[in-house]
Amino acid sequence: MEGVRGGLAKNRDFQLNYAARAVRVAKGVASGLNVGLVLCAKVSINTSATFEMVIVLVSRLRQMSFAEYSYCEKRAVVSQIRLFSSESEQTALIRGFIAQQVQIGRRVEILEAGCGSSWLIDLGGINYSLTGVDLDAVALSKRVNVTKDLDEGIHADLRKVDLGDRQFDVVYNSFVLEHISGAEIVLDRLVSWLRPSGVLIILIPDPGSAYGFVTKMTPHWFHVFFYRFLLGKVDAGKPGHAPYRTFYDPVVSRGGILDYCAEHGLTVEAEFGDGYWKPGTGFAKIIVGFSKWAIKILSGGRLSDRHTYLLYVIRRGSLER
Numbered sequence: 001m002e003g004v005r006g007g008l009a010k011n012r013d014f015q016l017n018y019a020a021r022a023v024r025v026a027k028g029v030a031s032g033l034n035v036g037l038v039l040c041a042k043v044s045i046n047t048s049a050t051f052e053m054v055i056v057l058v059s060r061l062r063q064m065s066f067a068e069y070s071y072c073e074k075r076a077v078v079s080q081i082r083l084f085s086s087e088s089e090q091t092a093l094i095r096g097f098i099a100q101q102v103q104i105g106r107r108v109e110i111l112e113a114g115c116g117s118s119w120l121i122d123l124g125g126i127n128y129s130l131t132g133v134d135l136d137a138v139a140l141s142k143r144v145n146v147t148k149d150l151d152e153g154i155h156a157d158l159r160k161v162d163l164g165d166r167q168f169d170v171v172y173n174s175f176v177l178e179h180i181s182g183a184e185i186v187l188d189r190l191v192s193w194l195r196p197s198g199v200l201i202i203l204i205p206d207p208g209s210a211y212g213f214v215t216k217m218t219p220h221w222f223h224v225f226f227y228r229f230l231l232g233k234v235d236a237g238k239p240g241h242a243p244y245r246t247f248y249d250p251v252v253s254r255g256g257i258l259d260y261c262a263e264h265g266l267t268v269e270a271e272f273g274d275g276y277w278k279p280g281t282g283f284a285k286i287i288v289g290f291s292k293w294a295i296k297i298l299s300g301g302r303l304s305d306r307h308t309y310l311l312y313v314i315r316r317g318s319l320e321r
Helices: 004-043 047-067 071-072 087-098 137-147 183-192 210-217 220-229 254-265 282-298
Strands: 109-111 129-134 151-153 168-174 195-207 267-274 309-314
Touching: 071 137, 087 168, 087 195, 087 309, 129 137, 137 151, 151 282, 168 183, 195 210, 210 282, 254 267, 254 309
Parallel strands: 109 129, 109 168, 129 151, 168 195
Antiparallel strands: 195 309, 267 309
16 A cells, blocks of 8 residues: 555656646747747748647646556656767767778678668768669759769669668668658568678667657647757658658657567667757757757756767677678
8 A cells, every 4th residue: 555655756756846846847838839920920820720739739648657667767768868079979889880891802781771862971981872762853863963872772662662672781860760651571671681790780769759759749830830940951741852641650759669679580789869959040049049948858857958869789690791
């Protein structure tokens, strides 16, 4: 009985603390809504749809705070994650794992699964070949005809593309899985395209972060609005330009990736979150930062405002060659 009483007391304390935090945040949220409504009016976005979206978000945050509190406390997956301090640190880690795949007498073969319009990793000094696959014909055309950094470009859906018996030393998949309905099927295919001892490098937005949670719960038009008017990307939503529609299958999460690796005998060599990415500039940057903090508070601390996305380096098989 003492344990039960202690649990109830803990839950009551949690609810009271949540209520106090919510009251402190309310004025700031109201101010933010006023700014948002002015912006919505200027760009002809349906304000009733905006209110409906906000209501859904707040309701879901409240449900998370109470219903998922005990569950999250028991999950090791919510433990603190290591964060990159800079983009250069992140790039150096990725380059290091790719360099490990170098073998005398042949190039490192890399598959960029969902290659988009740019490749951001400097691999100068490494002998490699880069194959890109993407469903967006406009973005792929830019890679092939403008950037010209692909050895081969393939216009195809990752769920259906036929690569025959080809295997790669590295499969790189950056901010793609969240846009796929049936992401676990694609993850199976990414692993199958790895040579033994090959590495799969994945980046996904974390739905356990404040930013990722909002991305998961809000409609596509809101993502386009955010990119255009807060990030200043005027072509956002047009062919060849992010954002793309999101689905967030269960595997596209920290717990989902770790469970998948455990079930398939894969080794997680590295797991990091970004600790440096602060989207927006000027006043927009302040709005985004405040919103992330407010969502963390309203979630009872369940959602992190310290990072936005996750990076995994996953190895298939043994390091022995």
